[in-house]
Amino acid sequence: xxxxxxxxxxxxxxxxxxxxxxxxxxxxxxxxxxxxxxxxxxxxxxxxxxxxxxxxxxxxxxxxxxxxxxxxxxxxxxxxxxxxxxxxxxxxxxxxxxxxxxxxxxxxxxxxxxxxxxxxxxxxxxxxxxxxxxxxxxxxxxxxxxxxxxxxxxxxxxxxxxxxxxxxxxxxxxxxxxxxxxxxxxxxxxxxxxxxxxxxxxxxxxxxxxxxxxxxxxxxxxxxxxxxxxxxxxxxxxxxxxxxxxxxxxxxxxxxxxxxxxxxxxxxxxxxxxxxxxxxxxxxxxxxxxxxxxxxxxxxxxxxxxxxxxxxxxxxxxxxxxxxxxxxxxxxxxxxxxxxxxxxxxxxxxxxxxxxxxxxxxxxxxxxxxxxxxxxxxxxxxxx
Amino acid sequence: xxxxxxxxxxxxxxxxxxxxxxxxxxxxxxxxxxxxxxxxxxxxxxxxxxxxxxxxxxxxxxxxxxxxxxxxxxxxxxxxxxxxxxxxxxxxxxxxxxxxxxxxxxxxxxxxxxxxxxxxxxxxxxxxxxxxxxxxxxxxxxxxxxxxxxxxxxxxxxxxxxxxxxxxxxxxxxxxxxxxxxxxxxxxxxxxxxxxxxxxxxxxxxxxxxxxxxxxxxxxxxxxxxxxxxxxxxxxxxxxxxxxxxxxxxxxxxxxxxxxxxxxxxxxxxxxxxxxxxxxxxxxxxxxxxxxxxxxxxxxxxxxxxxxxxxxxxxxxxxxxxxxxxxxxxxxxxxxxxxxxxxxxxxxxxxxxxxxxxxxxxxxxxxxxxxxxxxxxxxxxxxx
Numbered sequence: 001x002x003x004x005x006x007x008x009x010x011x012x013x014x015x016x017x018x019x020x021x022x023x024x025x026x027x028x029x030x031x032x033x034x035x036x037x038x039x040x041x042x043x044x045x046x047x048x049x050x051x052x053x054x055x056x057x058x059x060x061x062x063x064x065x066x067x068x069x070x071x072x073x074x075x076x077x078x079x080x081x082x083x084x085x086x087x088x089x090x091x092x093x094x095x096x097x098x099x100x101x102x103x104x105x106x107x108x109x110x111x112x113x114x115x116x117x118x119x120x121x122x123x124x125x126x127x128x129x130x131x132x133x134x135x136x137x138x139x140x141x142x143x144x145x146x147x148x149x150x151x152x153x154x155x156x157x158x159x160x161x162x163x164x165x166x167x168x169x170x171x172x173x174x175x176x177x178x179x180x181x182x183x184x185x186x187x188x189x190x191x192x193x194x195x196x197x198x199x200x201x202x203x204x205x206x207x208x209x210x211x212x213x214x215x216x217x218x219x220x221x222x223x224x225x226x227x228x229x230x231x232x233x234x235x236x237x238x239x240x241x242x243x244x245x246x247x248x249x250x251x252x253x254x255x256x257x258x259x260x261x262x263x264x265x266x267x268x269x270x271x272x273x274x275x276x277x278x279x280x281x282x283x284x285x286x287x288x289x290x291x292x293x294x295x296x297x298x299x300x301x302x303x304x305x306x307x308x309x310x311x312x313x314x315x316x317x318x319x320x321x322x323x324x325x326x327x328x329x330x331x332x333x334x335x336x337x338x339x340x341x342x343x344x345x346x347x348x349x350x351x352x353x354x355x356x357x358x359x360x361x362x363x364x365x366x367x368x369x370x371x372x373x374x375x376x377x378x379x380x381x382x383x384x
Numbered sequence: 385x386x387x388x389x390x391x392x393x394x395x396x397x398x399x400x401x402x403x404x405x406x407x408x409x410x411x412x413x414x415x416x417x418x419x420x421x422x423x424x425x426x427x428x429x430x431x432x433x434x435x436x437x438x439x440x441x442x443x444x445x446x447x448x449x450x451x452x453x454x455x456x457x458x459x460x461x462x463x464x465x466x467x468x469x470x471x472x473x474x475x476x477x478x479x480x481x482x483x484x485x486x487x488x489x490x491x492x493x494x495x496x497x498x499x500x501x502x503x504x505x506x507x508x509x510x511x512x513x514x515x516x517x518x519x520x521x522x523x524x525x526x527x528x529x530x531x532x533x534x535x536x537x538x539x540x541x542x543x544x545x546x547x548x549x550x551x552x553x554x555x556x557x558x559x560x561x562x563x564x565x566x567x568x569x570x571x572x573x574x575x576x577x578x579x580x581x582x583x584x585x586x587x588x589x590x591x592x593x594x595x596x597x598x599x600x601x602x603x604x605x606x607x608x609x610x611x612x613x614x615x616x617x618x619x620x621x622x623x624x625x626x627x628x629x630x631x632x633x634x635x636x637x638x639x640x641x642x643x644x645x646x647x648x649x650x651x652x653x654x655x656x657x658x659x660x661x662x663x664x665x666x667x668x669x670x671x672x673x674x675x676x677x678x679x680x681x682x683x684x685x686x687x688x689x690x691x692x693x694x695x696x697x698x699x700x701x702x703x704x705x706x707x708x709x710x711x712x713x714x715x716x717x718x719x720x721x722x723x724x725x726x727x728x729x730x731x732x733x734x735x736x737x738x739x740x741x742x743x744x745x746x747x748x749x750x751x752x753x754x755x756x757x758x759x760x761x762x763x764x765x766x767x768x
Contacts, residue, residue: 020515022515043622049442050436050442052434052436052437052507052510053436053437055514056506056509056510056514056518057510057513057514057515058433058434058463058465058510058511059463059464059465059510059511059512059627059753059754059757059758060463061463061464061471061624061758062464062624062625062626062627062640062753062757062758063513063627063757065624066624066625066626066627066631071624071625071626072623072624072625072639072640072643073623073624074474074621074622074623074624075464075622075624075758076462076463076464076471076474076475076622076758077462077463077464078460078461078462078463079442079443079444079445079460079461079462079463080443080445080446080459080460080461081442081443081446087445087460090458090460091460091475091478093482094475094478094479094482094484094485095478095482097481097482097483097484098477098478098479098481098482099481100478100481100620101478122440123436125440126436126440126441126442126443127442127443128443129441129447130439130440130441131404131406131441134440236484237458238427238458238459238460239456239457239458240445240446240449240450240455240456240457240458240459241446241450241455241456242446242450242455243443243446243447243450247450255456256446256456259456369443369446370443373443373446373447374443374445374446374459374460
């Protein structure tokens, strides 16, 4: 790719009723600028899904650029449902690779908790197919339920077999001071959790939250002169699938996730065996299982076994959700993909604190839009 | 830039209650693919502002890619209020310039007329500053009124002095079979038009509409092999300003428009004198005047004189709104910037029919978000 990360920033993930969306974005941007020891970038890409619906504010590019003290720079909002964050980084990378922009900042931001739960549920469903899914009453939770029920039917597993994903996410979230949920849970608690949309229970599903995370990128050459610990982006690819589940030949195959992972791995000249940790999109436990399968870490129908066997733990074969994942860190929709990037980069810089994966050299982040209608995969490597 | 346009597509601009947003986008994409003699591109950028608010549909990238027969490709939505279309093209250019994408399609699409006028007025105001402008009741029309009133005060002109912009737009729209309004108007009719937001009257302001327009770009080398009449993009630049008018030192100076025009002209190695036509953002007549000043075609306070003197006519010194502009062609917010590009490119290819500007070789398009909080300028040249 020849593009490197020179700055990281993130806010806590929680309910922040006192903080406006522009403040949220600014807190993450300020931290990223400080980390990179710069005060301005050439272009700003804001990943956001719901600001119009929930804050009556579109046009975030110009708004955030100005509020962050960078009035005048090129800026735009990028949206792909809950893959907006990852896609914002993708645009920043394209901008730097184009040669027209020297340094680009991608910030993912979402402000969800000022509204009632029903307003948020409705707005999140705008990521589904409005005419053929949401109009029939499908919600994001309902979508997760369709996927999970089919997975259980096809592969002969029960709800309890997904517990390991949630237990792992909460265990890691407990070690992340920025996480929304820092409570460990036991499999028994998972088994007795209230049902949200049968069979999805409260611990299968990631919580709506407020949060923002930011990443600054520039060319690898410039990065090495600018900061002591740049992180190289060695793979970047995006792909799409049908938005409506019923249009897919096989709803248990995340085609966009497969395609983007394969492309990113090919760019990096790597195989899944080379990946030291994988920040995947566990908005539902079933999506964690399907993502492991799509990216090549498990055979079809066997993703859930990695949770059962402890392979996804911090010391396992392929650690996932190392800062709590969407489930425990929290899922501010348009910001989620950027948290994944910040988390992988912190692991590679050895700055993950109690969440640190030992000897992490290469990490993968994969951000999905809804059921994987959008997928964007990035592979990062510690500078050598 | 080394990027060229190889395909153009657009729909009529009008009220299309029977057409969904995905159909609208597809009609423009189909025409652009046909024009380029291809069936698929490497990446899709959807310029849209209001689909979430007015159609309950986000995630348009994946949705439109699939519906257009390109399931699997990289796709994302780009939003910058009514500059979304121009910014979508900007991302397509960056993608091609990056070397990671061979051909990219930018489609601007907006579906506004299924909702009541008050819902549309509210949603359009999401492009303003929600906390400091819209919350006080400011609308897009109110924003135009603030600008126009100040312009009249500072420069000693009256409402009637803006008539020429509207008369010109309607005269050109009358020659464009795709335009929403094909009626010529006289200055007397302008003078007696009902007031929308004092002093903005019905003919100062562009109408909400449905529409979609699409452009396909690739490298200049590939373009020359692919189509007989590629159009070269020789300048592309975007900039921002404060979203809230009250944050500007001088609300009659469109700083983002100035910066983006100057950058694009510098890239092209040109001055305003070299531009044969200028598709500017005449969402309000006062913005037409201010845009002429910002881009260097008139001195401060003298933009309105170009309308009075006939300089903006088809045979004038700097023809504008040659297919009717936002005013008469119609203003489907997120699609508007893409219509501008399609129109300039058609002029340069000599395909503008009754709207043709004689000997048009170099054209400029400038798309604004709200009062110019976002500005994106492109300069196109007929292939040599």
